[in-house]
Amino acid sequence: MIFSSTPELRYGLRLSGYARPRITGKLGSILKPGISNYRFNVGNQRRTVKTLTIDWNPIKTSKTNLTLVERQKKTPYLRKFVMGLMIAMPVISFFLGCWQVKRLEWKMDLIAKGENALAQPPIEKLPPNLDPESIKDFEYRRFRVKGHFDYDQEMFLGVRMREGTPGYLVVCPFIRSDGGKPILIERGWISKDKVIPDSRIGGPLEYMARPQGEIEIEAMFRIMPKKSSLQYEHEKGNRLFYVPDVEAMAEQSGSLPIYCQMLYDMSDKPEWKHNDKKSSLMDKILFFRKSNKESGDYIDFKNDNDATLEHQELEFVNGGVPIGTLPKVKYTNNHLQYLVTWFSLSAASTILLVYNIIKKRKYSSAEKVIEEKRKNMKQMW
Numbered sequence: 001m002i003f004s005s006t007p008e009l010r011y012g013l014r015l016s017g018y019a020r021p022r023i024t025g026k027l028g029s030i031l032k033p034g035i036s037n038y039r040f041n042v043g044n045q046r047r048t049v050k051t052l053t054i055d056w057n058p059i060k061t062s063k064t065n066l067t068l069v070e071r072q073k074k075t076p077y078l079r080k081f082v083m084g085l086m087i088a089m090p091v092i093s094f095f096l097g098c099w100q101v102k103r104l105e106w107k108m109d110l111i112a113k114g115e116n117a118l119a120q121p122p123i124e125k126l127p128p129n130l131d132p133e134s135i136k137d138f139e140y141r142r143f144r145v146k147g148h149f150d151y152d153q154e155m156f157l158g159v160r161m162r163e164g165t166p167g168y169l170v171v172c173p174f175i176r177s178d179g180g181k182p183i184l185i186e187r188g189w190i191s192k193d194k195v196i197p198d199s200r201i202g203g204p205l206e207y208m209a210r211p212q213g214e215i216e217i218e219a220m221f222r223i224m225p226k227k228s229s230l231q232y233e234h235e236k237g238n239r240l241f242y243v244p245d246v247e248a249m250a251e252q253s254g255s256l257p258i259y260c261q262m263l264y265d266m267s268d269k270p271e272w273k274h275n276d277k278k279s280s281l282m283d284k285i286l287f288f289r290k291s292n293k294e295s296g297d298y299i300d301f302k303n304d305n306d307a308t309l310e311h312q313e314l315e316f317v318n319g320g321v322p323i324g325t326l327p328k329v330k331y332t333n334n335h336l337q338y339l340v341t342w343f344s345l346s347a348a349s350t351i352l353l354v355y356n357i358i359k360k361r362k363y364s365s366a367e368k369v370i371e372e373k374r375k376n377m378k379q380m381w
Helices: 066-074 076-119 132-138 246-253 270-275 281-285 313-319 335-362 366-380
Strands: 035-042 045-052 142-149 155-162 165-176 183-191 215-222 256-262
Touching (some): 076 335, 155 183, 215 270
Antiparallel strands (some): 035 045, 142 165, 155 165, 215 256
16 A cells, blocks of 8 residues: 555545555455545545444433324323322322222221120010111011911012022011001011922911911011112002012011011921911821721820920921021121222322323423433533
C-alpha cells in the first residue's frame, strides 16, 4: 500500500489542505462489506476511506411502550373512569365487608335465639285469640294443643324429595278445642302415592295417618319466607301449593295466617286409637286374635297400648303417615364467607391501585417519557 503525500494521510488523521494523496494497495480487499464510505478529495483525484457502521454503544430504552402511552393520552376520559373505579373498588368492598360483619352478628343472635326457644319446655295451652304479628317472637317455640284436623281443607306443598322419593308436605287446618280460629299445621311429608285420602284408609296405621276425633299434638311455630314476585301465583281453590304462601293458605282454608310444623316422632300414638270406630286391621291380620282364648294359636299382647313402641320410617311411608320435621334451627349462615370475600377483594384492589399509582408517577404521560429518552440520547452523545 503506497501513499503519495504526507505521513498524516497515511493513517487517515488529517484531511485538510490541498494535498491530494493517492491510496493504492490491498486496502479495498481487506475491508469487508457492510461498511460506509467517506469520500474526500486530495488534489485533483477522488479517493475513498471506509469505516464500520456497527454501533458498539447503543442507546438504552425504557420498557414502556410509547405507542400504548400515546394511545392512552388520546382517551383521557376513559382513563379517568377506570381510575375512578379502581379507587372506588377498595372502599366499596371494605364497607361491604363491614356490613357482612354486622350481618354475621345478627344471624348468630338469631340462631342462638332459635336454639334457646327449642330448648324451652313446650307451651301447654295456647290462648284462644292468637295474634299473627306476635308469632315472630315465638319462632321455634314448641307447644301442645288439643283439637282435630279439618281434612276437608287439606292442602299439599310440593313437590318435595326425601331420599330420592318424590312426595308432598301435608298442611291441614287444626281446629282447637279451646276455641279460636284454626291454625295451619304442617303434619309432615308423605309420598306421592299417598296423596289421595282413600289410600291412607284401611291400613294398620290408619289411626296415625288420618286421626279422628280430638287428639293432642305437639308442634312449633315457624315464620315462612314471603312469596316473591318471580314465583308462581297460586290458583284459588287448588289444593296444591308450590311455595309456602301462608296468606293464600289461610285465606283458602279459613284459618289464621299462623304456620306451625309437627315434630319428627316415630313413636306410636295409642291414645289416638280410641277415636277409631272400626277395628284395627293390625288386630285382624298381624296379631291373629281369636275368640277362643283356650286355643294355643292365640297370642295375648298385653302391651298393645305401649307408648314406647317405635316405628320405622318405611312403615310410615307405606302407611301414609306424615313424617314430621326435625326440631332444629334451619337458618343458613354464609356471612363469614361473604365477609372474607369482600375483605380479600378490598385488599387485592388496594394493592392494584397502589401499583398503578406508582407506575403512573413514573410514566405519567407520553411527553415525559419522550423527554427522558431525549436526555438519555444527549448524555450518550
